[in-house]
Amino acid sequence: MSEPTKFILSENDLPKRWYNINADMPVPPNPVLHPGTLEPVTPDFLSVLFPMELIMQEVSTDQYIDIPEEIQEVYKLYRPTPLLRARRLEKALGTPAHIYYKYEGASPVGSHKPNTAIAQAFYNKAAGTKALTTETGAGQWGSALAFAGALFDIAVEVFMVKVSYEQKPYRRILMETYGAEVFASPSPRTQYGAALLKENPDSPGSLGIAISEAVEAAASSEGKKKYSLGSVLGHVLMHQSIIGEEALKQMDLAGEYPDVVISCIGGGSNFAGIAYPFLRHNLKDGKKTRLLAVEPEAAPSLTQGTFAFDYGDTAKMAPIVKMHTLGHSFVPAPIHAGGLRYHGMAPSLCALYDAGYIEAVAVPQVATFEAAVQFARTEGILPAPESAHAIRTAIDEALDAKEKGDKRVILFNLSGHGHFDLAAYEAYHTGKLKDYQYPRKEVETALADLPQVSMPA
Ligand SMILES: Cc1ncc(COP(=O)(O)O)c(C=O)c1O
Numbered sequence: 001m002s003e004p005t006k007f008i009l010s011e012n013d014l015p016k017r018w019y020n021i022n023a024d025m026p027v028p029p030n031p032v033l034h035p036g037t038l039e040p041v042t043p044d045f046l047s048v049l050f051p052m053e054l055i056m057q058e059v060s061t062d063q064y065i066d067i068p069e070e071i072q073e074v075y076k077l078y079r080p081t082p083l084l085r086a087r088r089l090e091k092a093l094g095t096p097a098h099i100y101y102k103y104e105g106a107s108p109v110g111s112h113k114p115n116t117a118i119a120q121a122f123y124n125k126a127a128g129t130k131a132l133t134t135e136t137g138a139g140q141w142g143s144a145l146a147f148a149g150a151l152f153d154i155a156v157e158v159f160m161v162k163v164s165y166e167q168k169p170y171r172r173i174l175m176e177t178y179g180a181e182v183f184a185s186p187s188p189r190t191q192y193g194a195a196l197l198k199e200n201p202d203s204p205g206s207l208g209i210a211i212s213e214a215v216e217a218a219a220s221s222e223g224k225k226k227y228s229l230g231s232v233l234g235h236v237l238m239h240q241s242i243i244g245e246e247a248l249k250q251m252d253l254a255g256e257y258p259d260v261v262i263s264c265i266g267g268g269s270n271f272a273g274i275a276y277p278f279l280r281h282n283l284k285d286g287k288k289t290r291l292l293a294v295e296p297e298a299a300p301s302l303t304q305g306t307f308a309f310d311y312g313d314t315a316k317m318a319p320i321v322k323m324h325t326l327g328h329s330f331v332p333a334p335i336h337a338g339g340l341r342y343h344g345m346a347p348s349l350c351a352l353y354d355a356g357y358i359e360a361v362a363v364p365q366v367a368t369f370e371a372a373v374q375f376a377r378t379e380g381i382l383p384a385p386e387s388a389h390a391i392r393t394a395i396d397e398a399l400d401a402k403e404k405g406d407k408r409v410i411l412f413n414l415s416g417h418g419h420f421d422l423a424a425y426e427a428y429h430t431g432k433l434k435d436y437q438y439p440r441k442e443v444e445t446a447l448a449d450l451p452q453v454s455m456p457a
Helices: 043-047 052-059 069-075 087-093 114-126 140-152 162-167 169-177 191-199 207-219 234-254 269-285 347-354 365-379 385-404 422-429 440-447
Strands: 017-019 064-066 083-085 098-103 131-136 155-161 181-185 225-227 260-264 290-296 306-311 320-325 359-363 409-414
Touching: 017 234, 017 269, 043 052, 052 114, 052 234, 069 114, 083 234, 087 098, 087 365, 087 385, 098 234, 098 385, 114 131, 114 140, 114 234, 131 140, 131 207, 140 155, 140 169, 155 162, 155 169, 155 207, 162 169, 162 181, 169 181, 181 207, 191 207, 207 225, 234 269, 234 347, 234 409, 260 269, 260 385, 269 290, 269 347, 269 409, 290 385, 320 347, 359 385, 365 385, 365 422, 385 409
Parallel strands: 098 409, 131 155, 131 225, 155 181, 260 290, 260 409, 290 359
Antiparallel strands: 017 064, 083 098, 306 320
8 A cells, every 4th residue: 555645634633722832931031122111011012002812822821722713613714734745855855754744835825824814813803903904025924914804804904015015916916805905115104114215215125114114003093903913923923833733643643753843934933833832742741853943044033143132123113022133124135035034033932042942044045946946846836935945954854864874754844835936936947046145244233223121131
C-alpha cells in the first residue's frame, strides 16, 4: 500500500481552545507602555482602540481560552487545514529527512490571517463596534479583515502601503469585493498622512506609517471605530495557536514528531501559531523540538535588531513594547514579501528568543524565490513570498540532514499561497529580482531614535 501524503482532520477534531503562551512563559513579561507618558498602559487607553474582551485576552494568564461556537462555525469554512508530507520535494533533494507542511493557504483569502481576523471581528461585533480600521502591506491581512468584516457585518477601512496599492491592485480589488474601503497610505484622510504627503508627495509608505494612520482613524472616531492589528499582539498570536494545535494532532496521525518546526516571521503570528503548542511540550514534557523563525535579510529584526523598548508605529501613537527592533522610523527595502517588512516583532517571541528558547535565521530574497520555485515544481503549490522564507530554511535543513545522514523530521508552516504575487515571480524569472544587504547605516540612524525608557533591569 502506498504511504499517505495528506493528514486530514475532520470538523469534529477542530480544536475548541486557543493556547495562551502567557501561562507558560519561562521568562517574566515586560510592561506595555503608553506612547506619550512612557508609563505602563491602562485598560482605558487600550479601550479606545480595542474591545474589552480582546484586552482581557491580551493580559490573561489562563493556559487555554475557549473558542466561542460562532467562531468555530466560521473556522469550519476552511479548518482544519491539511498537513502534507512533501514526498516529491524530499525526493528531488535526495534527503533522508521527512518534510511536512501545514497549509494555511487553504483559507478563503489564501493565508493564516483569517484565524485572528474572524475572532477580532466577532469580539468587536459583540461589543457593538460599527467599523474597524487597519493597515495592510501587500494585502493579505487587509483581505482577511475585509472577509471577516463581511461575515460579521462590520465596515472595514484599510490603509494599504502605497507602493503595494499601486503595484498590486488585485488584493485591493479583493478587499473591495468583500466591501472594504481601501486607501493608499500615506493618505490625506488622516492628519498624520496629510502631513507626510505635504513633506513628500511621492512617499511610498511603510507598514509603520499605515499603522499610524489606522490608529489615528480609530482614535479620532469618538468611539465609533476600533482598530485591528494582524500580528505582534498577544491575542493575535493566541488566535493563531489553532495552527499548532491541529498540527500536533496531524503529526500524531503521521506517526512522527518534529525535530524542528520552521516558520517565517513578520510580526511573529504564524510562527507563534505553529510553534508555541510545540514549545509547550518542550517546556512541560521534556521534548526537544527546535523552533526556527525565518526573517528576510532586508528586515532582520531578530537576528540584527536591538532588544529594547520601541514604538509599534512610525508616528509614535501605538503602545511601546520591548522587542527586537530595527527602529520605528526604519523603512525596509521594497522586497516582495510585503508582510515581513516590519521594524519590530511580537514581544513574547522576542523574550523567548533572547532567552534561547527559539532560534532565528535571516535569508536573502533571490535564494528564497529559488526555493519557492523548486517547491512549486515538486509540490504544486505556489507559495506566498513570505511563506517561501520558511521553505528556503526547510530545504536548507533537509540538505543539512542529507549531509549528516540524519533522518530529521521537519515541519514548516506554509502560511499562504502566492496567487496575487505573480509579478514577484515574473521579476524572478526575468532576472530582475535582487538581494538587499542588511542596511546597517539606516538601522543605526533609526535606532538612535528609540524612546528613552528607564526600567528596572
Ligand atoms: C502569507 C504571509 N505569511 C506571513 C506573514 C507574516 O506575518 P506574521 O509574522 O504575523 O505571521 C504575512 C503577513 O502579511 C503573510 O501575508
